[in-house]
Amino acid sequence: MSITKRSESMHAFFEGFVHSGTTLKELVNQFDNALRNKVKVEVTADFNSINQTIPCISPFGIEKQFQMIYTNAKFKEVQEEVLGLILCNCTLVNTKGYVSTFDVLDQISIDEGHVKNVHYSVYYNEEECEFKCMCALFEMRGIFCRHAFAVCRMKKINALPEKYILDRWRKDLKRRYTLVKSSYDDLQGNADARR
Numbered sequence: 001m002s003i004t005k006r007s008e009s010m011h012a013f014f015e016g017f018v019h020s021g022t023t024l025k026e027l028v029n030q031f032d033n034a035l036r037n038k039v040k041v042e043v044t045a046d047f048n049s050i051n052q053t054i055p056c057i058s059p060f061g062i063e064k065q066f067q068m069i070y071t072n073a074k075f076k077e078v079q080e081e082v083l084g085l086i087l088c089n090c091t092l093v094n095t096k097g098y099v100s101t102f103d104v105l106d107q108i109s110i111d112e113g114h115v116k117n118v119h120y121s122v123y124y125n126e127e128e129c130e131f132k133c134m135c136a137l138f139e140m141r142g143i144f145c146r147h148a149f150a151v152c153r154m155k156k157i158n159a160l161p162e163k164y165i166l167d168r169w170r171k172d173l174k175r176r177y178t179l180v181k182s183s184y185d186d187l188q189g190n191a192d193a194r195r
């Protein structure tokens, strides 16, 4: 997430809780209320995710894997990448030992009716089942990108290892443990930034 995006979302998060002219004690209470509300909203999202399943849009095994594990909101982000696969054309460039390099040609829409062809290099280590794409979507936003999906499709990989499934977006119990902690970390980070 970009810094602006992050501060915007933090702003939205505190909106309605923090007013000018508050004392420190009031502010602490408001922080606490804001945190409780955030956790409540996320737990509701978890509950909804467990009770409503969004249908898969492809016969791709990895999409199914994320459907079973991720909250609905995050699964939708994964689906955007699955959908983007339609515009990706993958070719093998070379193989050295366990590492293969692929070129993925993607068509990115720049404005209405205009597309730009962009090449991405994807490295795939067969021994570690590890993917590295130049677009760095996974490193930046934690979402497995369409280019790495294109390599999976070519290599007929139907499930990803655990390292690509992030605990914070799981709809099962495992996620609850990280939820409260990460919310406190967010608040702490915000408080540090203010200082």
Ligand SMILES: [Zn+2]
Pocket: 120, 133, 134, 135, 136, 137, 145, 146, 147, 148
């Ligand atoms: Zn990529």
